Amino acid sequence: MELIALHISPALPRECFLTAKDSKPSAFTHNVRNRHGKSRFRFQARKAGFRSWNPNMISRVDLIQQVLERDSFIEDWQELEEEISGVDSSFLYLSEKPDRNMTLLDDYELEELDFSSSANHRSGYVAVLGKPNVGKSTLANQMIGQKLSIVTDKPQTTRHRVLGICSGPEHQMILYDTPGVMKKKMHKLDSMMMKNVRSAALNADCVLVLVDACKVPENIDDVLEEGLGDSKCTLPTLLVLNKKDLIKPGEIAKKLEWYEKFTDVDEVIPVSAKYGHGVDDIKDWILSKLPTGPPYYPKDIVSEHPERFFVAEIIREKIFMQYRNEVPYECQVNVVNYKTRPNAKDFIQVEIVVEKDSQKIILIGKGGKALKILATAARIDIEDFLQKKVFLEIEVKEKENWRQDEGLLKYYGYGGQIRAL
Ligand SMILES: Nc1nc2c(ncn2[C@@H]2O[C@H](COP(=O)(O)OP(=O)(O)OP(=O)(O)O)[C@@H](O)[C@H]2O)c(=O)[nH]1
The missing domain is CATH 3.30.300.20 (K homology (KH) domain)
Incomplete structure (x- = not known):
């Protein structure tokens, strides 16, 4: 391992990151919290040529140990080691969202995130909900600019909540692509998948509900109920009328009107996720709903999986x-x-x-x-x-x-x- 250092930051709770396809070799960051919840150890790991830090290459404990061997400036390494050994590093937890109060970054950390402090920077979590096959994964991939979620013409292909990160100079949107919301649960697998949809919504700052423009307009209450539960009234919600490329403009206008009239959403935007039409309008809407604040992840990271x-x-x-x-x-x-x-x-x-x-x-x-x-x-x-x-x-x-x-x-x-x- 050609470790230079390992960076530990409370803003970066994940163990491994996937960087954008053609991005330059990145700084890989690793987080350990001390008992008081604040980072006290700050290192930085860089290894050229890797798109992600693959945990198979080196275990978490090995990594820390290698750094400890090199860096004599760590005073309290015993406490650090105790903490690491208490964590089961073979699992990645997908439901956590970093506490906003913990993401107050110092200058060094902001530099690491490739972020120059700006009062206008916005960041937050977006849950992408909808029935099976409406185009949730297609939209998430289009927004991130890279295929992260699998797309097929069959319903219910997405089983896990896939987290994708879409960053720009002034924003960071963290998207949860979720399995299609379904009423009838055939197996335990279905109910566990739906539980994951709910926990995505719990973390969200705003919600996109996708519907298929080719279908007869339908009530989205069940999607909101299944996907959001109690949060359904409080989160800003955008209805995305997807697959507009498949219907005539006159029909789009009629469906738009129906959804505006009969659903309780903040706005309706027609798009074609497949061809990228209208995707910028969705981004603008999301940005208007996200809180101002620093990014959660380095800007070249596209997923934490x-x-x-x-x-x-x-x-x-x-x-x-x-x-x-x-x-x-x-x-x-x-x-x-x-x-x-x-x-x-x-x-x-x-x-x-x-x-x-x-x-x-x-x-x-x-x-x-x-x-x-x-x-x-x-x-x-x-x-x-x-x-x-x-x-x-x-x-x-x-x-x-x-x-x-x-x-x-x-x-x-x-x-x-x-x-x-
Ligand atoms: N014509 C057209 N097809 C689209 C559009 N968006 C998605 N599709 C197609 O619709 C099908 C379903 O897309 P997905 O993105 O997998 O849908 P999903 O909602 O994630 O599906 P689940 O995994 O079942 O939840 C695929 O064949 C896509 O190519 C669109 O804007 N226009």
Whole structure:
């Protein structure tokens, strides 16, 4: 490791960050809070060539230890170590939002965030809600300028809350793309997914509710109720009439009028998320609702999820594209091993969990042909995403009723935390 230093800041509560695709090598930051909730140790980790700090490369404790070995100026390292060892570093918690009062940054930290103090800077959290297939992921990707959420033509493909960060010189919007709001919950998986939608809304400073412009206008009360619960009356809400490219301008005007008249939202904006039309209007609306304040994350960070999360999501997208009917919904993709190797391709071992033997047979195909096609398509996209060559190994396993098993679902990351190691 070519560590120079490690920076610890209360404004940066995450363990690993994904930087924008073509950004310059970044400062990777790491946060440890002391007992009083304030950072007392400040270091900075830089390693050229990484788009994110992959926790597999080095464990949290190793990282701290390496810094401690180098830096003699740390007085109270024993306390620091105690604190680190008390934290289960194999999980990333997705539901926390840094306390605004804790994000009062000093000059050094502002410099680290690439942020020059400005009274007009706005930052905050935005929950993106809507029924399945209305275009939430497409809009979130368009706003961030990079594909983070998988997009398919099938409903209910987003299972996790995907956090994407959209930064500009004067703003930082942190978007939660959420699974489609659904009334009927078939499995425990569905209820846990909806719980995640709610916790996204709890963190939000404002809310976008997407509807499909091609569909007959419909009440959004159920989306607001399911997605926001008690917060529904208090948060500024924008109704986004998406897929306007698919209908005639006259029809858009009629639907706009309907939604303005029959829903209790602050504004309605027609857009085409797919083609980026109207997306700037949405950004302007969000900016008018976010509080002024410093950024939460460095400006070149686009997500806090680890690379392995996106690897699993890319494979899930390919499953949706290749297989029909219920099969994609019955699959869970887990990255069980992710090794970065200095002199060889990265090694990624993945298991696809299915509920029945019949699904396993379909996934693998005759002589393993279908699985081979899947692995090739996934590998190409993963290499494009990671900007490096990988060796991808996929195995299909059967676990009866995994969608009903709360313990397993938590282990797979549906309980608000995902595995980092
Ligand atoms: N024509 C058109 N298609 C769109 C637009 N936005 C999204 N789509 C398509 O609609 C489908 C669903 O888009 P997603 O972004 O996956 O929808 P979602 O709301 O995230 O879906 P869930 O995962 O089910 O919650 C995809 O085929 C998109 O390409 C749009 O503005 N115009």
